[in-house]
Amino acid sequence: xxxxxxxxxxxxxxxxxxxxxxxxxxxxxxxxxxxxxxxxxxxxxxxxxxxxxxxxxxxxxxxxxxxxxxxxxxxxxxxxxxxxxxxxxxxxxxxxxxxxxxxxxxxxxxxxxxxxxxxxxxxxxxxxxxxxxxxxxxxxxxxxxxxxxxxxxxxxxxxxxxxxxxxxxxxxxxxxxxxxxxxxxxxxxxxxxxxxxxxxxxxxxxxxxxxxxxxxxxxxxxxxxxxxxxxxxxxxxxxxxxxxxxxxxxxxxxxxxxxxxxxxxxxxxxxxxxxxxxxxxxxxxxxxxxxxxxxxxxxxxxxxxxxxxxxxxxxxxxxxxxxxxxxxxxxxxxxxxxxxxxxxxxxxxxxxxxxxxxxxxxxxxxxxxxxxxxxxxxxxxxxxxxxxxxxxxxxxxxxxxxxxxxxxxxxxxxxxxxxxxxxxxxxxxxxxxxxxxxxxxxxx
Amino acid sequence: xxxxxxxxxxxxxxxxxxxxxxxxxxxxxxxxxxxxxxxxxxxxxxxxxxxxxxxxxxxxxxxxxxxxxxxxxxxxxxxxxxxxxxxxxxxxxxxxxxxxxxxxxxxxxxxxxxxxxxxxxxxxxxxxxxxxxxxxxxxxxxxxxxxxxxxxxxxxxxxxxxxxxxxxxxxxxx
Numbered sequence: 001x002x003x004x005x006x007x008x009x010x011x012x013x014x015x016x017x018x019x020x021x022x023x024x025x026x027x028x029x030x031x032x033x034x035x036x037x038x039x040x041x042x043x044x045x046x047x048x049x050x051x052x053x054x055x056x057x058x059x060x061x062x063x064x065x066x067x068x069x070x071x072x073x074x075x076x077x078x079x080x081x082x083x084x085x086x087x088x089x090x091x092x093x094x095x096x097x098x099x100x101x102x103x104x105x106x107x108x109x110x111x112x113x114x115x116x117x118x119x120x121x122x123x124x125x126x127x128x129x130x131x132x133x134x135x136x137x138x139x140x141x142x143x144x145x146x147x148x149x150x151x152x153x154x155x156x157x158x159x160x161x162x163x164x165x166x167x168x169x170x171x172x173x174x175x176x177x178x179x180x181x182x183x184x185x186x187x188x189x190x191x192x193x194x195x196x197x198x199x200x201x202x203x204x205x206x207x208x209x210x211x212x213x214x215x216x217x218x219x220x221x222x223x224x225x226x227x228x229x230x231x232x233x234x235x236x237x238x239x240x241x242x243x244x245x246x247x248x249x250x251x252x253x254x255x256x257x258x259x260x261x262x263x264x265x266x267x268x269x270x271x272x273x274x275x276x277x278x279x280x281x282x283x284x285x286x287x288x289x290x291x292x293x294x295x296x297x298x299x300x301x302x303x304x305x306x307x308x309x310x311x312x313x314x315x316x317x318x319x320x321x322x323x324x325x326x327x328x329x330x331x332x333x334x335x336x337x338x339x340x341x342x343x344x345x346x347x348x349x350x351x352x353x354x355x356x357x358x359x360x361x362x363x364x365x366x367x368x369x370x371x372x373x374x375x376x377x378x379x380x381x382x383x384x385x386x387x388x389x390x391x392x393x394x395x396x397x398x399x400x401x402x403x404x405x406x407x408x409x410x411x412x413x414x415x416x417x418x419x420x421x422x423x424x425x426x427x428x429x430x431x432x433x434x435x436x437x438x439x440x441x442x443x444x
Numbered sequence: 445x446x447x448x449x450x451x452x453x454x455x456x457x458x459x460x461x462x463x464x465x466x467x468x469x470x471x472x473x474x475x476x477x478x479x480x481x482x483x484x485x486x487x488x489x490x491x492x493x494x495x496x497x498x499x500x501x502x503x504x505x506x507x508x509x510x511x512x513x514x515x516x517x518x519x520x521x522x523x524x525x526x527x528x529x530x531x532x533x534x535x536x537x538x539x540x541x542x543x544x545x546x547x548x549x550x551x552x553x554x555x556x557x558x559x560x561x562x563x564x565x566x567x568x569x570x571x572x573x574x575x576x577x578x579x580x581x582x583x584x585x586x587x588x589x590x591x592x593x594x595x596x597x598x599x600x601x602x603x604x605x606x607x608x609x610x611x612x613x614x615x616x617x618x
Contacts, residue, residue, distance in 0.1 A: 216559070300565065
């Protein structure tokens with residue numbers, strides 16, 4: 001039993017320790033990133049996440065406590081660079097002995113190979129949840145992150161993911177994926193509609209109801225807009241849709257109006273239009289007005305993707321006789337060919353830190369996902385011998401790639417892997433067929 | 445003893461199951477409706493040299509054939525083959541005869557390759573056919589084009605025959 005005096009003491013301690021440790025630690029390693037998640041030879045960091053300490057009693061709280069712990073473990077292992085050590089081998093039980101630094105014997109954790117330890121405390125008052133979450137470096141015996149969250153019980157997931165963003169920030173220098181979403185196409189009763197889900201496949205929901213074929217959803221940088229193409233009115237038109245308010249535009253020029261890609265941080269996008277009789281890439285305003293033509297070559301030019309700085313566009317062109325990926329510098333207008341290996345390379349996706357491009361290649365009849373450096377260096381095959389693999393899209397931290405694969409009984413579904421191709425796993429279970437995933441940026 | 449009887453029974457069931465699955469698989473192929481149209485035409489003695497048994501063949505009815513007969517393309521190609529050109533010539537002749545008929549050419553692709561690229565490829569295919577008809581004297585305003593990429597396969601199969609049949613230009617009255 002913990003009386004209010006003890007709680008007060010604990011709270012006092014947390015506030016003090018948060019200030020002391022966080023501040024000193026922050027100043028100490030302001031620009032030190034512990035982990036480079038883009039390193040191809042990355043080793044997973046072993047982390048222990050023991051049972052949370054309950055500051056009040058009851059079955060309800062116990063459920064919330066287990067739920068919070070599971071949310072935390074699932075989210076952090078989703079990143080691909082953290083490995084959660086099995087609870088059964090833990091030598092200590094902070095839910096009884098205490099979750100603050102003074103209560104922890106770090107030898108208990110280094111002894112089982114944990115380099116990081118996350119302790120949690122939870123309290124429930126009515127429908128309000130309070131969470132105390134800390135991450136320790138077990139070898140340095142240091143508090144890396146310490147946070148207190150208060151919110152509704154229904155917001156447990158949000159609170160846990162806020163903390164995960166802090167953990168990611170501390171470890172990688174980036175907020176991670178926890179506040180991002182994935183848009184995709186799912187077949188509903190034979191029709192293709194646009195859907196959205198959370199970063200981990202949670203809560204998929206349908207956002208278009210055209211009862212037609214809708215394809216290629218693309219998030220704006222601020223995640224407020226989605227552009228996609230649809231045959232809803234017969235022709236293949238481009239829809240620019242605001243997700244919060246009922247407003248938007250349709251670009252319905254003669255021919256195709258397809259493959260939108262938003263310019264980073266801008267209310268403008270690139271898309272493939274064929275009103276001249278030839279599919280070319282254009283820059284459009286967010287209201288669908290043409291700013292300028294980007295490509296000018298007879299034959300197919302499609303699937304534009306901006307570099308993260310917005311200064312270049314990668315796209316697919318058949319100008320060399322086979323579909324290949326090219327890069328156009330929008331400032332100098334210089335165009336160069338990126339892919340040379342194989343006779344079919346399409347669907348470019350620019351990594352968030354700008355150094356690599358993921359794409360789809362067909363070799364010996366197999367459709368797989370590859371990445372290549374933007375100078376054409378260090379090509380890598382990420383999928384192999386597991387169905388057709390298409391539509392790569394990078395997570396906002398660059399650590400993961402979502403894609404569609406027919407590996408499970410020939411039905412296209414969404415999968416996630418690390419940027420090096422490891423840890424390939426299904427993103428979500430949903431009826432029908434899922435394709436065309438597009439990962440949003442992180443917006444707080 | 446009882447165990448052995450059970451094992452035998454299980455064996456019988458398994459073998460029976462095996463036969464059932466095989467017969468099911470065979471059924472699927474023979475029930476395809478397009479094979480029937482193939483049979484009708486071979487009776488009329490207009491058997492096609494094409495080896496793909498699932499492709500529709502001419503019936504002799506000009507209106508039906510105009511819609512039923514697709515032109516086919518090689519993988520990742522929008523070039524008109526010799527057969528496609530012959531077929532387009534007969535379609536042009538039909539359109540000249542029926543001056544009030546306007547059409548839409550749908551460009552389609554097989555499921556291999558990527559969705560977005562295939563939309564563009566399908567349009568190139570429809571455009572090739574449109575250009576050919578215009579070269580033969582058909583007014584461009586009578587020929588509309590649209591690409592469905594790999595979204596509307598004629599054959600839902602995942603094999604070479606299905607792919608061959610899906611890489612097509614399809615003709616519709618407008």
